[in-house]
Amino acid sequence: MIRIAMRLLGTGAALALAACASAPLHYYTLVAPADESAGGLVAQPATPSLPFELLPVSVPAQVDQPQLVVREGGQGVALLGSERWIAPLNDEVRSALSADLARELHSQDVSGLPGNDKPLLRIKLDLRRFDSQPGSYALIEGAWSVRLLRGQHPAALACTSRINETVGPGYDALVQGHQRAIGALAAQIATAARLLGNGQTPVCPAG
Numbered sequence: 001m002i003r004i005a006m007r008l009l010g011t012g013a014a015l016a017l018a019a020c021a022s023a024p025l026h027y028y029t030l031v032a033p034a035d036e037s038a039g040g041l042v043a044q045p046a047t048p049s050l051p052f053e054l055l056p057v058s059v060p061a062q063v064d065q066p067q068l069v070v071r072e073g074g075q076g077v078a079l080l081g082s083e084r085w086i087a088p089l090n091d092e093v094r095s096a097l098s099a100d101l102a103r104e105l106h107s108q109d110v111s112g113l114p115g116n117d118k119p120l121l122r123i124k125l126d127l128r129r130f131d132s133q134p135g136s137y138a139l140i141e142g143a144w145s146v147r148l149l150r151g152q153h154p155a156a157l158a159c160t161s162r163i164n165e166t167v168g169p170g171y172d173a174l175v176q177g178h179q180r181a182i183g184a185l186a187a188q189i190a191t192a193a194r195l196l197g198n199g200q201t202p203v204c205p206a207g
Helices: 002-021 089-105 171-197
Strands: 026-028 052-054 067-071 077-085 120-133 137-149 156-166
Touching (some): 052 089, 089 120, 089 171
Parallel strands (some): 026 077
Antiparallel strands (some): 067 077
16 A cells, blocks of 8 residues: 555656646747837937947846746745746847837947947946836836937936836736836937937936
8 A cells, every 4th residue: 555655646746747847938028019119208200310329238136037037925026937038138128128219219229230430329228126026017227328429529318217017917918018118218218319319418307
């Protein structure tokens, strides 16, 4: 009887491990669909802005994981083994921000392309928070800067932004919330970039 019980326990453990191993993986991206403008906070200009260079984005070490990291009430957090980013999180944030800035500015991200003597906007973002709580909120907070290079009157602006998007239940809604937050951040950065490119003096967004 003992041997039979041990065999049953062993079989049950093997089945449990097989079930865990075969759990489907779900992959997510922060890049919004191409036909959607995630920001939508300001009117887009009729003419293109200056090209821009978006530097590599930094993200908090706590969420720099292949898996989604979410809050579970109180101070608890969970690493979701089956819910994953399609690329490293810093690359995902940079790709999403680049696409949103290109839409907002009607311009092009020329990062990595050969340089020339024409004016260029250089944009940098350091994310300090990337918080996720399913069914509640998607929050980003970071320091960013825009610098006009090789213009007639080079200038720069450095700001911080905190954007909190309410989200519904489920991981799809959570990721869409982060897409909206990055889009809103892109709109704020684009407003400053347009003013710098036009020789005006921008100010940091309120709040």
